[in-house]
Amino acid sequence: xxxxxxxxxxxxxxxxxxxxxxxxGQTIPFYDMLYDADIDHILVRHEQCAAHxxxxxxxxxxxxxxxxxxSGPGATNLVTGIGTAFMDSSxxxxxxxxxxxxxxxxxxxxxxxxxxxxxxIVKHSFQPKDPDLIPSMIKTSFEIASTGRxxxxxxxxxxxxxxxxxxxxxxxxxxxxxxxxxxxxxxxQVKKARDLIKxxxxxxxLAGAGVIISNACCELKKLAxxxxxxxxxxxxxxxxxxxxxxxxLGMLGMHGRKVSNDYINESDLLIAIGVRFSDRTTGRLDxxxxxxxxxHIDIDPAEIGKNVDVDLPIVGDARNILSSLNKVLDGYNxxxxxNDWADMIKAKKIELRPRVSYDxxxxxxxxxxxEISEALSPESILTTDVGQNQMWAAHFFxxxxxxxxxxxxxxxTMGFGFPAAIGAKIACPDDPVVSIxxxxxxxMVCQELxxxxxxxxxxxxxxxxxxxxxxVYQWQSLLYNERHSQTLxxxxxxxxxxxxxxxxxxxRITKPGETKDALAKAIKDNEPVLLDVVxxxxxxxxxxxxxxxxxxxxxxxxxxxxxx
Amino acid sequence: xxxxxxxxxxxxxxxxxxLQKVAGMFNRRGFNIDSITVGNSEVEGLSRMVITVxxxxxxxxxxxxxxxxxxxVIKIKDITKKAVKRxxxxxxxxxxxxxxxxxxxxxxxxxxxxxxxxxxxxxxVELTGDKEKxxxxxxxxxxxxxxxxxRTGLTAMSRGV
Ligand SMILES: Cc1ncc(C[n+]2csc(CCOP(=O)(O)OP(=O)(O)O)c2C)c(N)n1
Ligand SMILES: [Mg+2]
Numbered sequence: 001x002x003x004x005x006x007x008x009x010x011x012x013x014x015x016x017x018x019x020x021x022x023x024x025g026q027t028i029p030f031y032d033m034l035y036d037a038d039i040d041h042i043l044v045r046h047e048q049c050a051a052h053x054x055x056x057x058x059x060x061x062x063x064x065x066x067x068x069x070x071s072g073p074g075a076t077n078l079v080t081g082i083g084t085a086f087m088d089s090s091x092x093x094x095x096x097x098x099x100x101x102x103x104x105x106x107x108x109x110x111x112x113x114x115x116x117x118x119x120x121i122v123k124h125s126f127q128p129k130d131p132d133l134i135p136s137m138i139k140t141s142f143e144i145a146s147t148g149r150x151x152x153x154x155x156x157x158x159x160x161x162x163x164x165x166x167x168x169x170x171x172x173x174x175x176x177x178x179x180x181x182x183x184x185x186x187x188x189q190v191k192k193a194r195d196l197i198k199x200x201x202x203x204x205x206l207a208g209a210g211v212i213i214s215n216a217c218c219e220l221k222k223l224a225x226x227x228x229x230x231x232x233x234x235x236x237x238x239x240x241x242x243x244x245x246x247x248x249l250g251m252l253g254m255h256g257r258k259v260s261n262d263y264i265n266e267s268d269l270l271i272a273i274g275v276r277f278s279d280r281t282t283g284r285l286d287x288x289x290x291x292x293x294x295x296h297i298d299i300d301p302a303e304i305g306k307n308v309d310v311d312l313p314i315v316g317d318a319r320n321i322l323s324s325l326n327k328v329l330d331g332y333n334x335x336x337x338x339n340d341w342a343d344m345i346k347a348k349k350i351e352l353r354p355r356v357s358y359d360x361x362x363x364x365x366x367x368x369x370x371e372i373s374e375a376l377s378p379e380s381i382l383t384t385d386v387g388q389n390q391m392w393a394a395h396f397f398x399x400x401x402x403x404x405x406x407x408x409x410x411x412x413t414m415g416f417g418f419p420a421a422i423g424a425k426i427a428c429p430d431d432p433v434v435s436i437x438x439x440x441x442x443x444m445v446c447q448e449l450x451x452x453x454x455x456x457x458x459x460x461x462x463x464x465x466x467x468x469x470x471x472v473y474q475w476q477s478l479l480y481n482e483r484h485s486q487t488l489x490x491x492x493x494x495x496x497x498x499x500x501x502x503x504x505x506x507x508r509i510t511k512p513g514e515t516k517d518a519l520a521k522a523i524k525d526n527e528p529v530l531l532d533v534v535x536x537x538x539x540x541x542x543x544x545x546x547x548x549x550x551x552x553x554x555x556x557x558x559x560x561x562x563x564x
Numbered sequence: 565x566x567x568x569x570x571x572x573x574x575x576x577x578x579x580x581x582x583l584q585k586v587a588g589m590f591n592r593r594g595f596n597i598d599s600i601t602v603g604n605s606e607v608e609g610l611s612r613m614v615i616t617v618x619x620x621x622x623x624x625x626x627x628x629x630x631x632x633x634x635x636x637v638i639k640i641k642d643i644t645k646k647a648v649k650r651x652x653x654x655x656x657x658x659x660x661x662x663x664x665x666x667x668x669x670x671x672x673x674x675x676x677x678x679x680x681x682x683x684x685x686x687x688x689v690e691l692t693g694d695k696e697k698x699x700x701x702x703x704x705x706x707x708x709x710x711x712x713x714x715r716t717g718l719t720a721m722s723r724g725v
Contacts, residue, residue, distance in 0.1 A: 115581065116581070116584065118589060119581070119584065119588055120589075120592050123635070144635065177638050178576075178577065178634070178635050178636055178637050178638040178639075195632065300633070301632070302629035302630050302633055304623065305622070305626075306626060491642055
């Protein structure tokens with residue numbers, strides 16, 4: 001067995017069925033061995049999209065996603081995708097080819113120190129210098145990527161190592177004495193949490209991606225119901241709780257739901273689970289829950305106290321901790337005060353429901369998102385790109401299940417949504433997959449239309465066409481005297497023709513009702529489709545301006561109840 | 565926010581790139597490393613790094629936690645309070661005249677420094693001690709004209725068992 005074959009064998013042993021990649025000079029040996037192997041390879045049209053697709057696969061399935069690129073430019077093209085996965089704790093394994101060991105350091109053709117380049121954005125990396133090391137390194141990479149706080153792992157394989165014969169296939173895990181993630185929460189801390197909960201009169205829960213990653217959504221729901229605490233989420237926490245539930249308030253933060261942003265500071269206890277309190281979630285720190293006790297549950301001790309001061313930390317896996325918390329809360333009944341608070345918040349949720357009903361032309365993005373949610377089943381996966389399109393989706397779409405809302409949160413990577421949808425579709429072939437994109441971001445990755453066509457992947461790309469780099473345009477409108485510097489996209493391209501040139505059918509949508517019908521048809525046809533939805537470029541979500549506190553949103557928050 | 569001086573002793577895997585990872589992490593998180601020394605430890609395959617850094621309390625906590633997250637880092641300890649600190653310094657100093665030579669040799673004696681190399685015009689002196697001692701010695705020699713200084717940076721170990 002040669003090194004490349006050992007890579008394939010090891011991946012198969014890890015349960016991998018599909019990898020996303022793009023070949024090149026230093027991976028030709030690997031690709032030659034792949035030719036005969038029974039593992040699927042999706043040839044993306046840009047390596048960045050291989051990483052995003054692996055990431056989308058991982059987020060949709062909870063399993064490790066794998067991407068592959070050649071040395072030098074192939075490897076550097078992965079960097080944005082690796083960084084995106086790192087910021088959002090997504091388990092991917094990125095395999096790169098490298099120039100032969102004897103040429104490393106000589107500035108050989110297509111040599112890049114990809115280990116060095118990615119050091120700050122990977123959880124760990126390996127470079128096997130001997131084919132015998134490959135099985136162990138791959139197995140260990142999967143172990144590191146998927147346990148504790150997940151994240152990307154890079155394996156950089158010199159060309160001659162891909163070609164070299166193994167003397168034995170030994171996939172013993174590499175010893176990593178410096179890696180011991182805490183899983184079980186300290187029971188004394190859990191009991192203290194129970195006591196704080198019992199003392200609280202106005203408890204709230206803030207759920208983040210950690211809840212979804214640790215598959216703790218049932219435990220979260222049980223906790224929320226037991227203690228009758230309303231639940232808000234971070235952007236990446238969407239889906240941790242069914243957002244149509246009375247107790248679910250929706251997203252908190254810079255473009256958060258009004259009910260969440262307005263009432264978080266009224267709470268006397270905040271139970272934060274699997275969140276890292278990003279500045280986009282909290283607003284200015286000194287006016288974020290200034291008088292509220294905070295319990296912070298997270299698997300990464302470095303997140304505790306990093307941004308928000310915490311009264312009670314519990315380090316460990318969210319699911320483990322929530323289930324022991326639920327156990328020690330057995331028999332607990334919330335007081336009348338707690339119930340009054342919950343009732344008040346529930347009533348506010350209804351009162352402050354954002355307006356989504358419009359019959360305007362050009363279309364209001366709110367209405368487009370509303371129609372998308374009407375057309376999709378709770379099983380459907382929605383990925384977003386970055387910008388206004390992302391915030392509209394996050395704000396107006398009620399996500400009902402975990403792993404069904406996929407978005408680049410930490411890095412905010414334009415061009416993420418569409419390739420992530422490709423990965424999600426591979427992970428969940430039976431679930432409809434829709435990506436919501438801006439017209440700017442979609443152009444960064446539109447070449448992947450070739451991929452969805454080639455592999456008949458019925459991914460639906462919705463392009464919200466506002467002819468602007470809307471999010472930046474919005475900031476310029478609100479904060480820079482409407483000086484729209486370099487944010488107007490002009491009138492090219494024709495997205496319908498663009499899609500059709502790839503053999504992907506497309507439709508331009510301009511009126512209310514059309515989005516829903518077109519989506520329903522696309523889902524029924526089970527074909528890749530692009531919907532070019534022309535929207536009102538002047539529409540903007542209320543926001544926290546830089547330096548503002550969480551309850552200091554600017555811009556008019558239009559309410560559904562005001563619709564006559 | 566008061567910055568304090570801290571000595572962090574870490575046990576790390578003796579592998580390529582580990583120094584880069586550790587140093588890079590400090591830089592990325594906005595901390596300046598004052599000094600870093602690395603060498604073999606008592607365990608084969610593991611190195612000990614001694615890092616000195618200025619940080620406030622919250623910053624130090626964050627740095628320690630981030631260090632801990634590096635998979636190649638096995639153990640870390642803030643040994644500031646109990647540390648025995650040593651640094652080695654080599655100085656090459658001019659000798660303008662015979663009197664100067666005698667004085668420098670005398671100072672070296674007092675500081676328990678060693679003369680390593682002698683030429684007509686220069687002396688090379690080796691001194692071990694904590695930062696203050698070395699600084700004091702260097703400032704004594706400054707008047708003669710220092711040609712070159714090479715310092716190892718601080719290494720340290722906590723007292724007791
Ligand atoms: C790769 C990348 N480049 C730049 C940005 C900065 N940025 C954030 S949102 C945005 C505008 C996005 O425009 P578009 O894709 O049309 O989406 P819209 O906001 O109009 O919905 C830009 C340029 C980014 N997030 N990612
Ligand atoms: Mg746009």
